[in-house]
Amino acid sequence: MTYDILIRGLIYSYGHIIPQSIIIDNEKIVDIKNITYNVNADKIMDFSLKPSIIIFPGFIDMHVHLRDLKLSYKEDFYTGTRAAAKGGITIVADMPNTVPETIGLGLLEEKDRIADSKALIDYGLYVGLPISINRFIEDLSLISLRAVGVKVYMYKDFYTRDDKNIFKVLLKAIAKYKLLLIVHAENPFFFKNDIRPAQSEVSAINDIIDMKNGINLKLHITHLSSKEGLRL
Ligand SMILES: [Zn+2]
Structure with a gap:
């Protein structure tokens, strides 16, 4: 042979x-x-x-910001995954803070179609939270077919909501579908103008750990920036 x-x-x-x-x-x-x-x-x-x-085996980059959509003039799934392949990366996982943002099922499906038509290597997509978390939870079975994880920007997705119980329901649903929860942990209560002190991160990490208590969920804290946060 x-x-x-x-x-x-x-x-x-x-x-x-x-x-x-x-x-x-x-x-x-x-x-x-x-x-x-x-x-x-x-x-x-x-x-x-x-x-x-x-x-080496193919590398996995689990946190990329491929632009595409309305920022395709900067980069798209073709050029971004081509550069990744050149660097020995065989899977990328793309963040949702694009223009428009990849929040909820419809925008996720649209990005998946575009990515599928252009990507040269395997990819995963993270999905962000829309205004209606109830709707997001209803759609989660379909979302889980296209997304590898849910990205939460705590300063806008979590602390702006009066009803924190909905987050407990959300985390249970994310766990049920075995999606990764990726959290950008910042509590805006501690922001001082443009300065975001370590305490803001520490407070947010404590809050998400409390929230996830008793739920068997894979949690990833991203953009970790303080040694106090790392210790948690
Ligand atoms: Zn990032």
Whole structure:
């Protein structure tokens, strides 16, 4: 049998760098063998005598801001994922603060259609919260088919709402559909003009941890900026 590609060289695997042969067929890695293993292949890429070259698995960037939509003149899913591929990244997960914002089911579906037609690598989408959280929860089964996670900007999505109980319901629904909750943790009560002190972050992280108490949910605090916040 003749495979499509054989790559030989130093590979990074489970914390070790070892000489191996990677066998690829139909765009998939079908086997990894020792460096002397011999197979027929249409294309052979041999780096076994180049110790400065190390072959890594594809990287995942779980936090990107690809512009697209009304900011396509800056970047779109084609140019952004092309640059990612050049850098060895095989999956990107895109944030929702685009123009227009990716909030709720309709705008998520629209972005997914656009991304699907342009992206050169695999991608995931985060979805933001619209004004009506009840509607968002109703749509969550469909949202979960297209989004990898829900992004919450606490200063505008959480602290502006009088009814905090709805958030408990929301977090339970997010957990039910096994979506990741990504939180930009800032309590605007502590903002001093343009200054956003560490206390603002600490307060918001404490509030979201309290809110998630008893709910089996994957929580990711993003843009962490204070050592006090990190300790929590
Ligand atoms: Zn960001």
